[in-house]
Amino acid sequence: AQTVTQSQPEMSVQEAETVTLSCTYDTSESDYYLFWYKQPPSRQMILVIRQEAYKQQNATENRFSVNFQKAAKSFSLKISDSQLGDAAMYFCAYRDDKLIFGTGTRLQVFP
């Protein structure tokens, strides 16, 4: 079965510091997509970053970057220069048609 695991229910970081959120997944497929979504208290699901499995280069979007380790089936999200507005639930998701989500990591940002 295809599963996504986020082993950190909660994380915290100080403003301007860097934090890494972990995600592992299980699949037998070789070509797929991975995503990180942010869900602030408003409940809106916002795409943060995506990675195509066939690309070896790690995706980067401004202060957000991923460490994609295909062989280890690991897909972590690094947030640099954390801001108060980064506080939210973060969900890792696998595939692109029928998304499979992890259980989420709640990120707190302290001033």
Place this chain on the structure above:
Amino acid sequence: NAGVTQTPKFQVLKTGQSMTLQCAQDMNHNSMYWYRQDPGMGLRLIYYSASEGTTDKGEVPNGYNVSRLNKREFSLRLESAAPSQTSVYFCASRSTYREQFFGPGTRLTVL
């Protein structure tokens, strides 16, 4: 562009009542999805529609029906609501670049 819209935003039902959640997208996407989100969990796929005229079951379809009315609209119906269907429901559509865009969600409570 409004993106993905959902109505209503909130709803309270009594056990056994029926209702339809409405979803529309104005991005000309072919694929549309219905997910539910329960406390402490990520989103789980209820039903999806890969194109106008087609629908398919997701991970948790029991107790739900869907209609893909046209390319823009994808509705979710609860024929006889149960307390286990208390959840937040999200509609999404998928672009050709694989990204899923989510609506703002509907918070449904079944008493």
